[in-house]
Amino acid sequence: MITPIDLFRHDFVQNAFLAGTLVAILSGLVGYFVVLRGQAFVCEAMSHVGFAGAAGAALIGVSPLIGMLLFTLLGAAGMGALGRRLRNRDVEVGMLLAFLLGVGLLFLSFYIRNASAAVNLLFGSILSVTNADVILTGLSCLLSLIILAILFRPLLFMSVDPDVAEARGVPIAFLSTAFLILLAFCVAQAMQVVGVLLVFALLIVPAAAAEKLTHSPLAAIGWSVLISLVSTWGGLILAFIGHWPASFYIVSMSCGIYFLSFIPSRLHPSRSPTGVNHRGRERNLGA
C-alpha cells in the first residue's frame, strides 16, 4: 500500500499541496471578511466572472490563472462602482453573474467545444497545477497578504460597524473597493484548487463555521484559516488515497466541520454568537 509520505516524492503532489496551502490561508483570511460583510453572493458572482476569464484565456492560449485574475479584477472594479452598500445590490450582482457565465460559455464554445476543459474549470483541477502556477500563486498570495495586513484594522472596523467607521473618517468607498480587489485575487486562486462552483468551500464555509465557534474577530480568523487548511490538506490526502475527485473531499471536509460547529453553541446556549458580528443588532443599538 502507498502511504501518504511516499506520495510527497511526486512533483504534482508537492505542487498541489503548496498551492492548496497558500490558497487555504488566504481564503480563510479573506473569507472571514466576506462572511462578516455579508458578501457571499458577491463572492459567488466573482467566481463566475473568473470562469469567463479562464475560458477566455483558454481561447487565446494563455494560462487560465492570468485570465481569471484579469477578469476578476475588472469585476471587482465594476462591483466597486455599484457603491458601498453592495449587500443590497443582489439584482445587479445577479445580472453580472448570469451575463459573465454566458460569456464564459461563449468562449468555451469558440474554443474546442471541449466539455472536459469546461468541467476542469468548474470543478477544479488541483492535481494539474504546474510549477509556474505555484510561483504565480505564491506571488499573488504574498501580495494579497501584504495588502490585507495594511488594511486589516480599518477593514475590520468598517465591516463590524460601517456607520461609526464612516463617522470616524474611515475611507469607506476606498476600503470597499480595495477589499473587492483582494477578493478578486483570492477567488482566482481558490478556483485553481476547487473550481468555479466550489470556491465557497474555502471562502465561505470555514469562515461561517469559525463564526459559530467564537465571538472574537481574531480568534474567528484563526479558526477560519485553520478549518480551511485542514479541509484542503485532508481533502488532498483523501484524494490521493481514494478514487474520488479532490474537490469533493475538500467540500465534504469543510461542510462537515461547518455542521459540527453547531454543536458547541448548542451545548453552551449562553455562548451563542450574538456579539460584534451581528451587524443588524449593532445598527439597531447605534440607532
Place this chain on the structure above:
Amino acid sequence: MIVPIPVADYRPNAMFTLLHYPFIQNAFMAGSLVAIVAGVLGYFLILRGLTFAGHALSSIGFAGAAGAVLLGIPPVYGLLAFTMGASLFISSSSGEARGRDIAIGVIMTFALGLGVLFLSLYHGFAEQAYSILFGSIVGISRGDLSLATVLAVGILVVLASLGRPLLFSTFDPDGAEARGLPVRLLGMVYLILVALAVSLAMQLVGVLLVFGLLVGPPATAIRLVGRPSHAIIVSVGLGLAYTWAGILLAAWSGWPVSFLITAISFGLYLPVRLRGSRRSRCRMGAARALPSVRTASSRCSQQVIDDHTD
C-alpha cells in the same frame, strides 16, 4: 469529447425558414414556457430579495440531476428532490439576510460537491455535466414539452391563486403578518414553486439560462414600470422577446443560445439601470438618512411602493 451544438452546423439563408423545422419549433415552445413561468416568479424573487436563492436552487438542481443520471433514473426526479429539499431548507432558515445568504451558500456548496462526486462516478462525466449546466434547448422532444407544459400551467395556477396574499406579504411582511396572513407558509410555498420552475426549466434550457431568465426580465421590468401587475406583464413580455431573439440569433450565428439570451438581457438592463440610478440614488440617500434597520427586500419593496405612488 465533442459536445454537439446542433444549431452551429446549420446555416440557412433566411432566418425565418428555420421556423419550419420541428426542433426549432420545439425550442421556441420550450423557451417560451420557461420565459413565462420565470418572468412571473422572477418578479417576486427580486422583490423578496431572493436572487441568491434563485441562483443557488439552480446550482443545487444540477447536483440532483447528476445523482439521477448516476442512478439511471430520469434527471427530473433528482432535480425535483434536490431543489425541493433545498427550498424547504432555505425557507426554514429565514431571518436576517446575511445569515440566510450564508446558509444558502453552505447548502449550495455541499450539493455541488455531491454533484461532482455523482458525475465522477458516472462515466460520461464531462459531457453530462456540460449538458446539464448549459442545457440543450435544441434537443427537446415533444414528450419533454408536454410534461413541461403541464408543470408550467400547474405552477401558474398555484401562483395565481396565491397572487394577492403573496404580493401583500412581499411588499409588507409585517403588515401581512398583523392581518393574520401565514407569511412563512406563503414564503415556503413560493420557494417550492421556484424549485419546481427551476427543475422544469433546467431540463430545457440548462442551469445558466434558468437564472438568466429568472432575474434578467423582471429586473428590467421593475425599473420600467411600477404597478405590480404591469411589471409582471412587462417581465413576461421581455422574457419572451429575449428568448425568441436569442434562439433566432443562435440559429443564425451558431453561437450558444444561453449566451445570446443573457447578453441581450444584460444589454437592455444596463441602460435602464444607469438611467434609473439618479432617481434611486436620492431614494437610497433618503433611506440612509433614516437610521432604521431595513433589510434589502424591504428597501426594494419600498422603492416599488414609491414608484407606485409617484
